Amino acid sequence: MSTSLRLANRTLGKSVSTRATSCSSPLCSPRVLRQQRFYSSEQPRSGGGGDRIKFWPFLALIGLGTAAYIQLANTRVKNKDMPPTTEVPAPAAQLSQSKPVFDPADVTVVFVLGGPGAGKGTQCARLVAEQGFTHLSAGDLLREEQNRPGSQFGQLIKDYIKDGLIVPMEVTIKLLENAMSEALRQKGTTKGRFLIDGFPRKMDQAHKFEEAVCPAKLVLFFDCPEKVMEERLLERGKTSGRTDDNAESIRKRFRTFVETSMPVVNYYESQGKVIKVDATPAPEDVFKTTNKLLTEKLSSA
Numbered sequence: 001m002s003t004s005l006r007l008a009n010r011t012l013g014k015s016v017s018t019r020a021t022s023c024s025s026p027l028c029s030p031r032v033l034r035q036q037r038f039y040s041s042e043q044p045r046s047g048g049g050g051d052r053i054k055f056w057p058f059l060a061l062i063g064l065g066t067a068a069y070i071q072l073a074n075t076r077v078k079n080k081d082m083p084p085t086t087e088v089p090a091p092a093a094q095l096s097q098s099k100p101v102f103d104p105a106d107v108t109v110v111f112v113l114g115g116p117g118a119g120k121g122t123q124c125a126r127l128v129a130e131q132g133f134t135h136l137s138a139g140d141l142l143r144e145e146q147n148r149p150g151s152q153f154g155q156l157i158k159d160y161i162k163d164g165l166i167v168p169m170e171v172t173i174k175l176l177e178n179a180m181s182e183a184l185r186q187k188g189t190t191k192g193r194f195l196i197d198g199f200p201r202k203m204d205q206a207h208k209f210e211e212a213v214c215p216a217k218l219v220l221f222f223d224c225p226e227k228v229m230e231e232r233l234l235e236r237g238k239t240s241g242r243t244d245d246n247a248e249s250i251r252k253r254f255r256t257f258v259e260t261s262m263p264v265v266n267y268y269e270s271q272g273k274v275i276k277v278d279a280t281p282a283p284e285d286v287f288k289t290t291n292k293l294l295t296e297k298l299s300s301a
Contacts, residue, residue, distance in 0.1 A: 101177055102214040107184075108193040108298070109214050111200065113265055114222030116253045117229030117236070118279045119286060123222065124195045126287045127294070134183045134192055138199035141175040142167055143242075161244055164252025166260065169205040177213050195220075201261045206268075218297055219268040220290065222279035226254050 102109075110133070114120050124135040139161075146157040153171050160167045176196060184192050196216075200206040210216060230250055237245030244253065268274050275293045279286055 100210070100212060100214050102180065103190075104215045104217065106191045107180070107214050109216045110193070110195050110294075111206075111216050111219045111268075112195050112197040112222075113219060113261060114279060115224055115226065115229050115257045116250065117232040118222040118224040119232075119283060120197050120222055122283050123220075123277075123279075123287055123290050124197050126283075127195060127291065130291055131294070132193065133195045134180075135195045135197060136176060136179050136183075137197040138172055138176060138201075139197070141179060142172060145171075145175060158243075162249065164244065164249050164256055166201050166205075166256065169200075169202070169208055172199065172205070173209050173212060176209070180213070200264055201257070203264055203267060206264055216268070216273070218294070219265065219274045220294065221265050221269075221274050221276045222286070222290075223276055224279040228280055229254070 112120050112124055121137060124133070124137070127133050128135045142157050142161065145151050146154045146161070148154065151157075157167055157171065176199065180192075180194060183194075184190060200209055206216075230247075233245055233250050234247065236242075243249070265274060269276075275290075275297055277286060277290050277293065
């Protein structure tokens with residue numbers, strides 16, 4: 001090997017050695033393949049705040065959850081003590097007033113009660129001709145409303161009557177009030193006498209009517225055995241076309257009357273306002289008794 005070639009090799013070796021010595025970067029060091037360990041033999045660090053688990057957010061969440069649960073429990077207790085709310089038909093808002101629509105000094109109201117088939121309508125028609133009353137049948141008003149095109153309560157009334165149930169009082173009372181106002185308007189007066197047939201059928205109806213429309217002066221009660229009433233209704237059903245003049249509906253109506261309407265009769269009887277008439281004789285005989293007793297009671301009232 002020539003002298004110049006040996007000098008070149010020495011120079012190159014020194015250069016490489018110098019670079020290797022002067023380079024401290026990991027990239028310059030030879031790579032050694034080592035098996036990584038997935039555990040550590042070092043002791044856990046202490047005093048380092050970065051790796052410590054922070055518990056205060058969990059405590060805050062627990063506190064908020066507890067407060068919400070207590071609030072929910074208190075709300076349920078309050079709601080349990082409150083009476084359940086029911087959906088009320090639209091006329092109910094119009095019944096909330098401080099005094100009745102009609103003055104009892106100008107308007108006389110006589111409630112006419114009795115089981116279905118007791119003959120209330122027949123006797124009322126005779127009293128209209130004899131004493132000048134205006135006869136308003138709650139049942140007739142409801143049936144007219146149920147058949148009126150576009151009625152808001154038509155289907156509701158139909159279902160209640162078919163099942164022998166009592167139509168919500170807000171509907172019935174508003175229909176009666178409107179009919180009374182229209183009757184007085186047609187006569188051009190503020191004074192009148194009304195026979196309200198088949199109403200009230202429950203105590204709450206009686207109280208609400210007297211608060212919102214007019215206090216009742218008397219109650220006509222036509223007393224009749226169920227067997228007699230059923231025979232009359234079945235006979236009437238042959239020509240009346242009424243959906244409730246059938247044996248099943250009749251029995252439901254009897255039960256409803258006994259359970260809900262008789263307490264109304266007993267209530268007014270305790271006030272000395274009931275005229276009780278036996279409705280089993282012939283209609284003419286019933287009317288004679290009714291007309292006599294009603295005239296006497298009204299004159300002394």
